[in-house]
Every structure is written in C-alpha cells, then in structure tokens.
Amino acid sequence: DGGITQSPKYLFRKEGQNVTLSCEQNLNHDAMYWYRQDPGQGLRLIYYSQIVNDFQKGDIAEGYSVSREKKESFPLTVTSAQKNPTAFYLCASSFVAAGANTEAFFGQGTRLTVV
Amino acid sequence: AQSVAQPEDQVNVAEGNPLTVKCTYSVSGNPYLFWYVQYPNRGLQFLLKYITGDNLVKGSYGFEAEFNKSQTSFHLKKPSALVSDSALYFCAVRASGGGNKLTFGTGTQLKVEL
Numbered sequence: 306d307g308g309i310t311q312s313p314k315y316l317f318r319k320e321g322q323n324v325t326l327s328c329e330q331n332l333n334h335d336a337m338y339w340y341r342q343d344p345g346q347g348l349r350l351i352y353y354s355q356i357v358n359d360f361q362k363g364d365i366a367e368g369y370s371v372s373r374e375k376k377e378s379f380p381l382t383v384t385s386a387q388k389n390p391t392a393f394y395l396c397a398s399s400f401v402a403a404g405a406n407t408e409a410f411f412g413q414g415t416r417l418t419v420v
Numbered sequence: 421a422q423s424v425a426q427p428e429d430q431v432n433v434a435e436g437n438p439l440t441v442k443c444t445y446s447v448s449g450n451p452y453l454f455w456y457v458q459y460p461n462r463g464l465q466f467l468l469k470y471i472t473g474d475n476l477v478k479g480s481y482g483f484e485a486e487f488n489k490s491q492t493s494f495h496l497k498k499p500s501a502l503v504s505d506s507a508l509y510f511c512a513v514r515a516s517g518g519g520n521k522l523t524f525g526t527g528t529q530l531k532v533e534l
Contacts, residue, residue, distance in 0.1 A: 311463075345429070345526065347524050348464075348524040349524075350524075353522075361521070393461075395463055395464065407452050407471065407514065408454055408469050409466075409512075409522055410466070411463035413462055414462065414463050
C-alpha cells in the first residue's frame with residue numbers, strides 16, 4: 306500500500322537527550338514536511354524539503370535538525386536545544402509541481418514526551 | 421508571509437442542521453486552498469481542495485467549500501451535519517506555482533450534537 310509512515314508512535318525523551326523521529330513515504334513525492342502540533346496552536350511548520358539534499362527552515366526550526374539523503378525519507382532530530390519538545394509531530398509529503406495533485410498526505414504522527 | 425485564519429475555535433451544530441467552518445487566507449499570487457480533518461491522536465485526512473476553476477468545490481463525506489477571491493475566504497460547508505463529523509478541521513494555503521510551503525490555520529473543533 307502506498308502511504309507515509311511515521312515511527313515510533315510514542316517516544317519518551319530524557320532531559321538533555323537528542324531523539325530522532327522517522328518518516329518514510331512510498332508515494333514518489335518530491336516534497337516532505339515536518340509540523341509540530343500543540344493544543345490551540347494548530348500546525349506549525351518546522352522544516353520542509355522539496356528535493357533530495359536540500360531543505361528549508363520553517364517557522365519554528367530552532368532546536369530541530371533534518372536530513373534528506375533519500376527521496377523516501379525525511380528524519381527529524383529533536384535536539385537538547387529544544388526547550389519544550391513535548392508535542393505531537395506530524396510528517397507530510399506532496400508533489401512539488403504546480404497542478405491538480407498538490408495536496409499533502411500525512412502520517413499518523415509521533416507523540417513525544419519529555420520525562 | 422502567507423497565513424491562514426480560522427476565527428472560531430469551536431463550532432457547535434445540531435445533527436441534521438447545516439454547518440459552516442470559516443477560513444480566510446493571505447498569500448502572494450493565486451492560492452491553492454485545502455481542508456483537512458483530524459480525529460484524536462491521528463494524522464490529518466484530506467477533505468477537498470481549490471486549485472482553479474469553479475468556486476464551489478466538493479469533497480469527501482458530503483463536504484464542500486466555497487472560494488471567494490474578493491473576501492479571501494474558503495469556508496467549509498455541509499448541508500446536513502452528522503454526529504460522526506465531530507472532529508478538528510484545518511484550513512491550509514499554499515502559493516500556486518509549485519514547490520512552496522504549506523501553511524495551516526489553528527484549527528476549528530466541530531461538535532455535532534443529537
């Protein structure tokens with residue numbers, strides 16, 4: 306089945322640790338996105354990538370890092386510099402070219418909790 | 421910078437009544453507009469989109485949305501609400517031309533009661 310897969314579903318992090326969230330897609334999409342969701346704040350864009358080996362900061366990139374070594378994969382690392390990392394993280398992907406098939410598809414999310 | 425506003429945190433509707441969830445946007449150039457729905461602890465599901473053409477677009481589960489360029493709005497509507505429509509709804513915008521970032525609103529919680 307085609308789709309976008311995030312893992313793990315739940316993740317616990319100790320203070321001062323880096324953790325990496327996985328996102329894989331087999332939809333042949335060019336663009337991939339990471340969003341953070343907090344209650345009452347909607348989805349805020351962390352990073353996005355339109356092509357392999359290239360990515361751009363979103364609105365809240367501080368304390369996060371990404372890589373895009375393969376078209377199918379866009380892992381997100383939450384570093385110790387992120388002071389309030391507890392949130393629900395959503396990965397999405399879409400085609401880049403203009404036209405009808407521009408909607409993004411989302412994974413099921415990873416809930417990160419600092420303990 | 422592009423942005424989306426969803427002015428209502430929550431909308432309450434009786435089952436069988438029509439519903440409207442409001443969205444206004446700001447973007448350079450022509451917009452691509454989207455509505456998504458989210459159930460608790462799940463990812464977002466795509467409902468419908470406006471790319472070009474007819475201002476009234478129809479989507480999944482009986483939802484539709486009307487694009488109004490002069491008012492920069494893209495309100496979500498359904499003629500007859502169901503209890504199962506209760507969920508969190510997000511409006512999103514992307515500039516046309518491809519390859520640009522996708523910006524979401526803060527979401528509107530829809531509650532449909534018997």
